[in-house]
Amino acid sequence: MPVRIPSPSSFRPKAGIDQSVLENNRELLADIGRRNILRGSLSLGALVMLTGCDVTNDSAVQSVLRRVSSFNDRFQEFMFRPNHLAPTYSEAEVVKPPRFNAYYDANDVAPVDGTTWKLELAGRITDKTPWNVQRFMQLPEQEWIIRHICVEGWDYIGQWSGVNLRTFLEMVGADLKAKYVAFKCADDYSGSIDMATALHAQTILATKYARQPITDPYGFPLRLRTATKLGFKNPKWITAIEVTNTYPGGYWEDRGFNWFAGI
Numbered sequence: 001m002p003v004r005i006p007s008p009s010s011f012r013p014k015a016g017i018d019q020s021v022l023e024n025n026r027e028l029l030a031d032i033g034r035r036n037i038l039r040g041s042l043s044l045g046a047l048v049m050l051t052g053c054d055v056t057n058d059s060a061v062q063s064v065l066r067r068v069s070s071f072n073d074r075f076q077e078f079m080f081r082p083n084h085l086a087p088t089y090s091e092a093e094v095v096k097p098p099r100f101n102a103y104y105d106a107n108d109v110a111p112v113d114g115t116t117w118k119l120e121l122a123g124r125i126t127d128k129t130p131w132n133v134q135r136f137m138q139l140p141e142q143e144w145i146i147r148h149i150c151v152e153g154w155d156y157i158g159q160w161s162g163v164n165l166r167t168f169l170e171m172v173g174a175d176l177k178a179k180y181v182a183f184k185c186a187d188d189y190s191g192s193i194d195m196a197t198a199l200h201a202q203t204i205l206a207t208k209y210a211r212q213p214i215t216d217p218y219g220f221p222l223r224l225r226t227a228t229k230l231g232f233k234n235p236k237w238i239t240a241i242e243v244t245n246t247y248p249g250g251y252w253e254d255r256g257f258n259w260f261a262g263i
């Protein structure tokens with residue numbers, strides 16, 4: 001699977017960024033884009049949106065990019081603010097349908113059969129009874145309108161609802177002191193997040209988009225939606241959740257992407 005490297009022109013300038021800043025830093029951006037995709041940290045677009053920082057002059061852009069491009073997992077984890085909410089948006093801003101991405105083409109998506117789908121639970125969880133769609137859909141829901149940011153440098157605002165992950169983990173008796181929550185997917189994708197992010201108020205197991213059951217290719221019947229992590233940290237078509245102290249890695253993480261990849 002080739003890693004897609006964004007060209008500088010694919011960095012979409014946001015309000016507050018002077019186009020000339022991008023022009024003047026074309027080489028640096030291209031270099032950072034290349035290195036960050038390979039190492040899995042951030043593109044400029046992602047960086048600006050995640051930090052919400054208004055970079056309006058060259059030296060600020062350069063210093064911020066250099067600083068962030070050198071963030072490692074431990075530093076990002078250290079900087080994580082568990083009680084800080086990521087920005088939320090209005091219903092009018094929701095993009096319908098969502099924008100698709102996966103490590104393969106949308107035409108190659110293999111839909112999950114909701115009648116046979118099961119969510120398996122593993123690891124440091126007391127009640128490992130598998131969940132079927134019917135039972136899962138009865139869980140209490142919460143909704144977040146949040147920005148999805150892909151490392152490739154694009155983003156969209158989405159309206160996601162489903163059970164809060166902390167609520168779910170408490171319900172099944174998960175060890176909330178464990179280090180990782182790992183996800184397996186129907187399509188051979190996998191991912192894992194730190195427990196602090198799993199317990200964050202805006203992290204949900206999403207079953208709906210714009211108040212309707214998630215359709216394909218967006219991950220029916222179940223996907224993760226975090227407000228504080230990049231797109232690739234949000235597995236779709238989840239089939240198993242494991243709570244563990246053993247570093248689980250993930251599809252992109254195993255290919256060199258920065259594991260924490262969030263704020």
Ligand SMILES: Nc1nc2c(c(=O)[nH]1)N[C@H]1C(S)=C(S)[C@@H](COP(=O)(O)O)O[C@H]1N2
Nearest residue numbers: 099100101102103185189231232234235236
């Ligand atoms: N199962 C699975 N989940 C996945 C992926 C994938 O290839 N397979 N791609 C990730 C990436 S890189 C992104 S940006 C988002 C895209 O989600 P969307 O199609 O709903 O926008 O899904 C993430 N979750």
Ligand SMILES: [Mo]
Nearest residue numbers: 150151231232
């Ligand atoms: Mo992504």
